[in-house]
Amino acid sequence: MEEKLQKIEALFVKYGAVPTSLDEANRTRFGDRVIFERSGCYIRAGVAAFDGQPFLTLSSIDQLKFAELGMLEDVDALPVDCPDERLEQAVRYALGVEPYPEVYP
C-alpha cells in the first residue's frame, strides 16, 4: 500500500505539484499524508475503508483555508491493486491536467 501511495505522490510531482507543509498537526496526529499543491489545487493521497474494504483515495480542495486544516474532499477511490496507468489517469483528472470525462467514475 505504501508503495502505491508513493507512486501516486510521484505522479503528483510529475504533473507539477509540489509538496507543502500544510496541516502538519494532523499529519502527526492522524497520520495524514503530505498535501501537494498545483495551481491552487491542493491534493493528497490516502487510504480509506468503505464497508470495511480498503481503497486508495485522492482527496482535494481548492481553498487554502481548508487545506491548512487538512480538510480535503475525497474525489476518487481506486482499488488497492489498481494498475499504474489507471492511477496516472486518475491523478491527471484530479489535478485538472485533463478534464474529467462526461460521467466519472
Add this chain to the structure above:
Amino acid sequence: MRVSFDLDDVLFVSPDSYETEPAPGFPFNRMFPDRLRKGTPELIHALQERGYEVWIYTSSYRTETYLRALFRAYGIRFDSIVNAQRHQIEVQRDRRERLPQKLPNFYRISLHVDDEKAVQENARRYGYRTMRVYEPDEHWVEKVLREADRIYRLQQEEHA
C-alpha cells in the same frame, strides 16, 4: 438565462420519502451519500441543451470540490456553484443589514428553484423570481422546464 437550484430537499432528497436516481456504484455510493431526486440529470441536461446556465445556490457549507465530484458521478456539470461560504463573502459581506440567506438576483439568476417558504416570501421584497419544489412530484421536471421557458420568453419581451 440562468437557473439555479437549492440542494437540500430539492435536488438532494431522502430515498425514504422520495423516488431517487440510482446511486453510483460502490464505493462511490459511500463517498457521495447524498441522493438525487429522480429526474435531476434529465432536467439539468434539458436546461443546458436550451442554452440556459444552470447553477447551484445553496445555504449549505458543502464545498464546491465535493459537489463537483458528486454530480460528476451522475454526468452533471454545473456552470457555477454558490454555497453558504461564497454567499457570505460575495453577497452578505460586511453589510450591517442582514440580507436573506439567498439573493439570486445578485448573481443575475432568472429563476431560482427552492423548497423553502421563506425564499418564496422574500422574492417580491428583494426582487427575484423563484419557484417552489418541496415535495415528491412526478411532474417536477416538466414544471420547472415550463417555468424556465416562460421566464425566458418574458425576458425576451422585456428586452424587445
